[in-house]
Amino acid sequence: EDKVVQSPLSLVVHEGDTVTLNCSYEVTNFRSLLWYKQEKKAPTFLFMLTSSGIEKKSGRLSSILDKKELFSILNITATQTGDSAVYLCAVLPKTSYDKVIFGPGTSLSVIP
Amino acid sequence: GAGVSQSPSNKVTEKGKDVELRCDPISGHTALYWYRQSLGQGLEFLIYFQGNSAPDKSGLPSDRFSAERTGGSVSTLTIQRTQQEDSAVYLCASSLGMLGTDTQYFGPGTRLTVL
Numbered sequence: 001e002d003k004v005v006q007s008p009l010s011l012v013v014h015e016g017d018t019v020t021l022n023c024s025y026e027v028t029n030f031r032s033l034l035w036y037k038q039e040k041k042a043p044t045f046l047f048m049l050t051s052s053g054i055e056k057k058s059g060r061l062s063s064i065l066d067k068k069e070l071f072s073i074l075n076i077t078a079t080q081t082g083d084s085a086v087y088l089c090a091v092l093p094k095t096s097y098d099k100v101i102f103g104p105g106t107s108l109s110v111i112p
Numbered sequence: 113g114a115g116v117s118q119s120p121s122n123k124v125t126e127k128g129k130d131v132e133l134r135c136d137p138i139s140g141h142t143a144l145y146w147y148r149q150s151l152g153q154g155l156e157f158l159i160y161f162q163g164n165s166a167p168d169k170s171g172l173p174s175d176r177f178s179a180e181r182t183g184g185s186v187s188t189l190t191i192q193r194t195q196q197e198d199s200a201v202y203l204c205a206s207s208l209g210m211l212g213t214d215t216q217y218f219g220p221g222t223r224l225t226v227l
Contacts, residue, residue: 034216042203042218043155088155100145100216102155 002027004103006089012109017079021106023089024071033072035063036088038105043088046074079110114138116219118204124225125194133189133222137206144187145207145216146179150200161187173198194226 004025013019023033032050036043047056049065049072056063060079065072076083089103117136125131137144146158158171161181172178176194181187191198201223205216 036218042220045217090155100157100160102157105155 006103010107021074027091032092034090038086118219135187135204141206143207145205147203
């Protein structure tokens with residue numbers, strides 16, 4: 001059965017710390033992996049990763065995909081309280097007949 | 113606005129009533145997705161549309177759920193004879209092209225409460 005696993009499920013850090021969030025997957029017909037940040041209701045798109053080994057960066061956030069080992073990491077440097085959220089990892093399938101599969105999310109709390 | 117919009121933002125209904133949730137995707141986006149997020153649970157994929165057609169309806173939780181999309185734009189998710197376990201935030205997303213090729217942009221969601 002296809003699945004996406006994230007770790008840790010919950011994390012508490014102090015402002016200024018660097019965090020690494022993990023996402024591993026077992027999905028047939030893999031096409032792309034997405035990272036989202038979810039505060040309150042709707043998720044906000046962060047990154048879309050399709051190729052292995054190419055780091056994507058946006059400010060203090062960066063992410064990379066390893067298609068051989070079937071995982072991705074999301075790094076946040078110099079964390080701020082505004083980074084507190086649930087970070088979701090999702091895998092998009094190659095064909096139009098497969099479902100999008102989300103991981104359970106990592107709940108990150110950044111305390112002052 | 114230029115984003116995905118959903119209505120209503122909140123809906124409280126009584127058990128057994130039917131509800132309709134609406135999603136307006138970003139103009140020009142051909143793919144549209146419905147998700148559900150129940151309290152304390154992860155995001156659950158329900159159904160997606162490519163144009164007006166939905167190739168896979170197996171993600172819908174039961175036959176009380178149905179969705180349609182007309183004119184390649186607005187979509188409605190209908191829940192008949194609502195049950196308390198239907199209470200959740202229902203999220204809609206759209207993307208420019210085929211599933212897996214483009215980023216999905218999410219709407220603000222509809223919070224459904226079934227009493």
